[in-house]
Amino acid sequence: HIKLKKKGSTTMADVINPIDALYDENNNDAIILFNENGEEIAFEQVAIIPISEKVYAILKPIQPMDGVGEDEGLVFSIEQNDEGEEYLELTVDADIIDAVFTVYDALVAAEYEEN
Numbered sequence: 343h344i345k346l347k348k349k350g351s352t353t354m355a356d357v358i359n360p361i362d363a364l365y366d367e368n369n370n371d372a373i374i375l376f377n378e379n380g381e382e383i384a385f386e387q388v389a390i391i392p393i394s395e396k397v398y399a400i401l402k403p404i405q406p407m408d409g410v411g412e413d414e415g416l417v418f419s420i421e422q423n424d425e426g427e428e429y430l431e432l433t434v435d436a437d438i439i440d441a442v443f444t445v446y447d448a449l450v451a452a453e454y455e456e457n
Contacts, residue, residue, distance in 0.1 A: 361420060361428040364390055364399050372404055375430070383407070388415050389449070391442050396420070398442045399430065417442045 363369050364387060372384040385401035392398075402415040410416065417433040433439055 363387075364420075373401060375401075385416075389446050391445050391449075393438075393441055393445060398433065398438075400442065400446060 363371075363373055369387070373387055374382050374384050377383055384404040386404055388400040388402050390397060390399055397420045399418045399420065400415040401418060403410055406412070417439045418430040419433050419438075420428055421431045422428050433442070
């Protein structure tokens with residue numbers, strides 16, 4: 343599972359629920375995730391995309407990341423463990439990723455047309 347903490351946090355007591363951070367409209371801080379080696383990776387939240395029964399988050403790495411273009415983001419699904427706690431899981435299914443970005447592109451186009 344991917345852990346998350348707010349930028350500037352120094353202890354595990356500062357670790358916050360990733361879902362709370364993603365849904366917090368007032369959260370402008372970078373979202374810090376930890377990879378499998380415990381290394382911090384800072385992300386900018388791009389969008390929350392609901393599709394059918396699932397919710398996905400598009401997160402863009404702030405620093406260059408191998409395999410991710412400068413203008414690209416990663417898709418994470420919001421999952422639930424056996425205890426009912428929500429967590430983020432990197433989505434690797436190309437069809438799901440395409441569907442998430444199709445919805446995102448439509449939302450951006452609609453927003454652009456309104457302005």
